Structures are given as structure tokens and as C-alpha cells.
Amino acid sequence: MSSGLTDLTLAEARDKLRAREISVQELTEAHLNAIESAKALNAFVVETADRAHADAAQSDSRLAKGEGGLLEGIPVAIKDLFCTEGIASTAGSHILNGFRPTYESTVSANMWREGAVMLGKTNMDEFAMGSSNETSHYGPVRNPWRADGDNRDLVPGGSSGGSAAAVAASLCLGATGTDTGGSIRQPAAFTGTVGLKPTYGRCSRWGIVAFASSLDQAGPMTRTVRDSAIMLRAMAGHDQKDSTSVDVAVPDYEAALDRSVKGLRIGVPAEYRIDGTPAEIAALWDQGIAWLKDAGAEIVEVSLPHTKYALPAYYIVAPAEASSNLARYDGVRYGFREDRDDLTEMYEATRAAGFGAEVKRRVLIGTYVLSAGYYDAYYLQAQKVRTLIADDFKKTWDRVDALLTPTTPESAFGIGEKSDDPVAMYLNDILTVPANMAGLPALSVPAGLSARGLPLGLQVVGRAFDEETVLQVGASLERAAGFDHRPMPWWRDQA
């Protein structure tokens, strides 16, 4: 079933398409077939084969004329948090049942403008609230990876779990994700893929279903660092429709990849050595430090003293913003409605039936921390702590050019293993959340396998709008790690 075409990287496919060695239509067909035989993963909530065929035909004719954009003919998947015109957009929630946007998100529109081919929409945690993809109304995604000698299903991470699984299983050449507290990087680490959360403001949030507006950021998920560099360039850019998108030039990120890290100063934050971290995670981190040192980088021990408060502060700020963003789901203007004779009862019944348990938890917490009497103690205190966290990073940029940490405190866990303990689930984002709180770009690169044969990731965090250095360091780690492991395709043609 593997046609070879799905094993290409995005960059390789781009080059072969431009050289007319392969056609967009055969590349697209190979990916549609791969999706068809991977239903067992539950990575897609909507498949758009007709649209893919139409996109492919147009791309072939553009390429035949020597035209084409940055992603011309590249089959991609879109996280179902992005509104796509005329195509169901559910955010993994029952409350958006039947919603077909009459507009297109700016990021996805940018990708279509650059010639990308749309394969479908990927599964995700409901409203991007989760670290395992288990909160989706459409059921959990199964991680393409399994531990050695163990057939149990593992989570792909979340919330961009469907995108991560689709990339890892070679169902697409790249996928969009969004990252509010780690939702691109943690699933990338769990699936042996590359995920980049850009600087807050780098990509427009317009048309992306809002979770926590001061933290949400879209980014690429791919199998190589180069592929993420190519995708980000197509996704990014200023947008009049998002006042927080920033008007700074989008560089050619690919050009940064071949620069040596020689002379770069790489910070290693002491506070990321968290008690109880498995020895193999610490060993992987040490290995990453050694790789960069060997490549000529200077390693600098740094301190980010407020790191341990980032996660609890996040669990005030994010639910607070979510509770107000999700107030719009009232059963009147779009989505699901539970009919009642009384308006208030209709609102209540609609929200009770439309939202899942994790969304309800966060709406309740968010409403509580914003309520009169608790606002100062919780919300205002969290926003002050957030200032301290951002200041910690700012102070280190005098001494270092990027930071290196592990992406996650562990490898992929089993489906159902953490569902009963929300705080245990939240702790998965302990190493990724600080970059969101400070708005900084951060990348996860697959760097090795655990003792059980599961992928582990290293994280590179950089200065605001310096994705180039982040990608440069990521590419160096990728070269040194030589991570070429792929999951065994157990999912093919399983029902």
C-alpha cells in the first residue's frame, strides 16, 4: 500500500513536483489512499477527497505553466479548529454540530493561495482543551506509535492529536495545528514529528475557533524541520482582520536551516529539571546539550525562577478567556440547539448537552476566577505572575540566543490512563506552557526513542519573532539525532 509517494518529505515532494517528476494528482491520490486505509487511527473528522482532486488538477495545470506558490501541489490536513468555507468545522465539539462556515480562516486561506491541496480536517480535543485527544466529541485518536511488544493503544497527545497522527502515519505531508499551552509541541513529541508554535502575533488568529485568545497561535506540524520552515512561511503574515497579528516581514525560514550553530549561545534552564522526571528524559536532554556543544554552540546555565508557576497561572488565564469566548455558543446563531419552550432553559439545555466534561470544567473555573470577589486573588494575580514569567525570559536573552529543554515530562501514555485526574493530565504541558505565557516561538524536534521504543522530543525556545534561530537550532539537533524511526503501520486496513 505504501507507494513511496507518501514517504517523501514536503520539501522533496515540492522539488519533484516542480521538476515534473511526479504529478500533484498522483501525489494526492497516494495520500487519499493512505487516509482511506488508516481509518483505525480516527485522525480525520472530515475527508475532502472531491476538493483534493479539484485542488490537485488546478495545481498540476499551474505547475505545467511553470507557475505555483510555496506549497503548490502539497497535500495537507487542517486541524478542525480552523474555519473552512463550506466544509464542516466542529472544533471537536458537539455544540458546533452541522456548522459550515461561510468564510475561510486567514491561515488556511494563505495556504490555499500558495497552492496547498486540502485532504481534510483533523480530529482534536474539544475546543483544543486537552493533552491526549480524548476530549473530542468524535472519539480519541490512536497514536500510530505503540510501545515495543505491546499492542495497547496510546494517545497521540493533544490537542492537535489528529494532525500529529496524520503526519506521523504519512497521511499528509504537513498539517496545521494550534498551540495554546503545548497543543502543537506535545503531540509532535508523542508522535516523533516536528511541531512549531510561532511567536504570538506571527500567524493570524482570524477564523480560528477561539480558546484562549491571548495564548492561541497556529503553526505547522511536519516530519522534518525544513518542512515546518516551508509551511510557516506560507501560513504567516500580518492580517488586518486580527489586531494582534503583527506587521513584521516574514523571512524565508528555509534559508536559516543551513546556518551553523557555531558561536550561538544556548541556555539550559535549571528549573526545567523537574523532580520525578524519568531518567531517560534527563538523558535525552543531556544528549541534546552535547550535540549542540559538538556543533560549536556555547552552553550557558540559566535560571527562569518563576517556571513552576507558569502552569497554575495558565490554568487561570486560559479558562478565564475560554469562559468568555465560549459564551457565544447559545444555540441561536449557529451549531447545535436543544429545543425548549423557554429561552433560558434552551440556553442551559443546549450548553449542557453541547459541551463535554473538560470544557465544562474550564468554563466553570474561568467563570469562578473572573467573578467579583475572586478576580484579584486569582485572575489579577495570575496576570502578574505572567509578567514575571515573561520577564524571566527577557532577562536571559542578554546571555543566550535560544533555550533547550525537553518537550514533555514523559512519552505517550495509554488511552484512558489519565482521564480520571485532570491535574495529572495538565502536568503534561509543564514544559511547554511557559513559552505560551510569554508569547515566544518554540519548536519540538524528535530526538530519540524511550526504552519502550516511543518517540521523545526536545524543545527549542527563542526570542519573539526569531523563529529563524529556533529553526536553525532545531535543524542542528535533527541532523545530530538522525531520527529516522517510523511507526509500524499496524493500522492499515483495520476497521
Add this chain to the structure above:
Amino acid sequence: MAAELSGILTWIEQLGEVDTEGVAPMTSVVGHALHHREDKVTDGDRRDDVLANAPETTDGYFVVPKVVE
């Protein structure tokens, strides 16, 4: 759910131990000033698009249960 919420709140209460005396609350992670655009109408006249996804509409309006006796 009540026990779970209590557990989460107990866990986030550790923020109380951080000394934030004189620290300004975060308002924006991006230091850039907000963009000003020309004060002109850029959108509108899209009634059918706006209503397209409503569970119930009639004569160009959203329909909700009766609220006035």
C-alpha cells in the same frame, strides 16, 4: 465534578505564594502598538451568510423561544 474542581483550585492556589508587589499585570505579550486602519466600512450586507448556520430562522431573523408574554 465538584471534587475535581476543588482539586484544580487547590492546585492553582499555590500562586498566592508569589510576591507580586509592584508587578504590573500582563496585558499583551507583544510589545507592538495596535494597528490603526482607515475608518471605513469593510464588511457587511451578508445577511444570508450570517443566518446560514442558525438552527432556526424566519424572514431574515434568528428565531428563539418566545420571551415576551
